[in-house]
Amino acid sequence: MPHTHAASPDVVRVTGLVKRYRELVALDHLDLAVRQGEIFGLLGPNGSGKTTAINCILQLLSYDRGTIELFGEPMAPNRYDLKARVGVVPQQVAVFDELTVRENVDAFCALYVRDRRRRRQLVDEAIDFVGLGDYARFRPAKLSGGLARRLNIACGIAHRPELIFFDEPTVAVDPQSRANILDGICRLRDEGATVVYTSHYMEEVEQICGRIMICDRGRAVAQGTADELKRMISLGEKITAEVGELPEGTLERLRGLSHVLSADCADGMLSLTCEASAHNLTDALGVLTAAGVRLGRVWSEPPTLNDVFLELCGRELRD
């Protein structure tokens, strides 16, 4: 169950962030606040500014306007004290092909932890955390896609960061590895880390993120818990029924019901989308029964995060 910490201080606070690439506005006065101890989901279509925002927060990119604070202090390229408290798990597997699993984790951990003995312990813990103990002497090329992703995570978390950025860590990963990675992220949160998580997989975000921000065209379109986001859109309920053949005029009568947004029938399956209302299902069943429709299975579902995403960001293709 996602944790939320309404009273927790902000670990990340971004205000009015603007980033331009010549005429293209990648971030348009973006505001963002991530609370301590939460998993914060950052959603958006391709090119919406998610990665640009993270790069600006990490000071990997310069920006034109706005302020960024980490742990309550202004972030700057030379704030190595703040950077030392942050971990990054990039989208691509970013490791040295020439080093073994252990050497890779050690190499990145060494950027943060000087003490060799302490580092050895942290490296062991990180390797155990992602379950790569049996592969410690393997080179990345010998690892499967899922194991390489786990190595990528180990390299980002070995130094025990207080704030971790996960940039689509489950891309091209099988369901078992994905479940393992998501469990690991929740464990990090349970151990006190704050996580900023970007993904295209809505169910993942809904599963692990306490609060979610949907951004599009460099702006924050909506922000809140999954339930809060679902309440922001007009869609309140989706009703599906096995109806076989529909008598003439039935579809029109269904569309005429109050709160019904759309009604379609294809291959004997009736699909209704409705605004939030207490009587949508009974009203629809009343119309169908009166028309003499012989009903099979009938079910009703609340909107998903995917519906929220599509309604807020539109359905046109991006890239």
Next chain:
Amino acid sequence: MSTFRTALRVVAGHPIYLAVYVVFLSLMGVFVVGDMGAATAGEKGGYAAYEARVAVVDRDGTALSNALAAWVSDAFELVDVADEPLALQDAVATGQADCLVVLPGGFERELLEAARAGDEVPALEVAYGQDVQAGALAAQAASRWVSLAAAAAALEPQASASEVADLALVAAAERAEVDVRESEGALGGADRLATYLNFSTYSVMSSIVVVAGVSLAAFQRPELRRRTAAGPVSPACLSAGQVAACLVLAVAVWAWTCAVALASCGGALAGTDPALVACALASVLPFALVPLALAFLLAQLGLGEDAVNACGNIGATMLSFLGGAWVPLSMLPDVVQMAARLSPSYWVSQAVAAALHAEALTPELAAELGTNLGIVLLFAVTLFAVGLALGRARRRVAGAA
């Protein structure tokens, strides 16, 4: 593991590069020097004039043509060939004769008339066999005899053909004296070492560009760079660690090259001043910084492993050529010799030659070495500065903070 150690580990992860570029190429230099030494050692045994098998077809049958045929039989191995088209073709085609000289009818008359009228002497008809070099030299000797006969005819207008032939025989007997001397130290240890160190501009250049370039390029992979840049270590510290590791590699390659050079020339260097040998070996060290700076530049451009390999090989071949590693610069056109001055390998080869051909380490020699090696260092500093500037420009274009 520090950035320094990581950079070294990355190189250790490419044992094939170490084996091929560092070990194999440096040993190849030993074979080159060894082969050259063996070839020149054979020449010390004495001097022998070239030999050729020559067939003369005398269709003139005069005193002058007979005299030429007789001279040829003295100077070369005379081969009898019937004056028939098929036999003549066979003689050169099967290698029976290296050179076939045909004296056409009217040879004597035309030669005397032309010589005394001041006209051009008729050329000999010649054909070469399988050993073209020997055949060409024999034909040239026969032409020389004809020229001498023409000169005698011109100088003695009243002389008969027999008298002209006698004069030509006397003149042709005059030859440059050949005296065989063993030049001291010409191919001794110092020259062997100079040749090896000249060749090592290729092995040092290619091996350092590749091994250092691969290490530096590994840190420039976009996602890795993003990850390291997000860490609490400044870009300057990260670069310093990487460059320091590559500097260690460059020194190691230089040390290995020196060790191989001494091992291959060690005994022969007994008569050479150790200080001069040390100067020659030390001259290669500043040169090792040039490929290091080039590797840094290539990494700043974001080139991958394959591109670094290509640049290392092409650059090393070009520079070592301009340094005279493959062909002595004196044998190359003036333009190439001028262009060579724009390459660091030229200056290091000058320094090595100056050190190994000196009598002793004098202040003048030290100044000459300092000048040459200063120019070499200037190349390294320039490449490094260009790399820094390009790297900064590239990061600025990418919008880095």
